[in-house]
Amino acid sequence: MGIVSPGFQGRRRSGSKLPPGQYEEEDFPVLSAGPTPRVPLDRWRFIITTETGERYGWSWDEFQALPQETPKVDIHCVTRWSKFDTDWQGVSLDVLFADVETTADYAMVQSYDGYTTNLPLEDLLDGQAWIAHKYAGEDLDSEHGGPARLLVPHLYFWKSAKWVRGIQLMLEDSPGFWEAAGYHDRGDPWLEQRYQGD
Numbered sequence: 001m002g003i004v005s006p007g008f009q010g011r012r013r014s015g016s017k018l019p020p021g022q023y024e025e026e027d028f029p030v031l032s033a034g035p036t037p038r039v040p041l042d043r044w045r046f047i048i049t050t051e052t053g054e055r056y057g058w059s060w061d062e063f064q065a066l067p068q069e070t071p072k073v074d075i076h077c078v079t080r081w082s083k084f085d086t087d088w089q090g091v092s093l094d095v096l097f098a099d100v101e102t103t104a105d106y107a108m109v110q111s112y113d114g115y116t117t118n119l120p121l122e123d124l125l126d127g128q129a130w131i132a133h134k135y136a137g138e139d140l141d142s143e144h145g146g147p148a149r150l151l152v153p154h155l156y157f158w159k160s161a162k163w164v165r166g167i168q169l170m171l172e173d174s175p176g177f178w179e180a181a182g183y184h185d186r187g188d189p190w191l192e193q194r195y196q197g198d
């Protein structure tokens with residue numbers, strides 16, 4: 001190859017980190033639909049409920065004892081800010097789903113503030129999603145979803161439910177909070193899936 005024009009970095013595979021219509025943000029904005037819920041750690045639970053009603057749950061101590069990962073990822077909010085190379089610590093959803101018996105294809109993520117968001121189950125597996133409880137080496141701020149939030153960075157950030165309390169598995173898809181308000185069902189920033197119909 002000869003001359004590479006400045007700014008040309010191909011697509012994400014070859015290094016372009018900014019999805020279409022996004023700008024880079026240095027700060028970490030807080031976006032919450034309502035007040036920040038306070039969840040005492042001795043009452044915190046994370047519970048996966050299958051389509052047959054079977055439950056798999058972890059207390060805070062049990063969750064902390066699971067294998068931890070430290071993903072460094074870019075995050076993309078549908079309000080057009082993207083933040084690069086954010087550092088998290090948490091538990092892979094692959095660990096939490098390891099013993100879960102299900103034939104469901106869809107998940108509804110549920111939070112302590114009543115927020116919900118739906119995803120295809122496959123978007124939560126294969127190293128793509130975590131329940132994160134540390135950010136930049138510190139306990140996750142409550143404004144950003146502490147004690148623990150979902151982190152699913154390959155989709156728009158509204159899918160990364162803060163103050164997460166569980167996942168309901170579903171045989172059929174059903175819209176969560178923003179999805180019912182007109183946001184896209186899947187929300188892939190690289191396909192610019194902002195609203196229903198995009």
Ligand SMILES: Nc1nc2c(c(=O)[nH]1)N[C@H]1C(S)=C(S)[C@@H](COP(=O)(O)O)O[C@H]1N2
Nearest residue numbers: 029030031032033111115144158160161162
């Ligand atoms: N429980 C809950 N999770 C939520 C939200 C919310 O209002 N409640 N807002 C979502 C939206 S729209 C975005 S962009 C991100 C913002 O996360 P941040 O406040 O840490 O930047 O959280 C998502 N997760």
Ligand SMILES: [Mo]
Nearest residue numbers: 031077078158
């Ligand atoms: Mo958002």
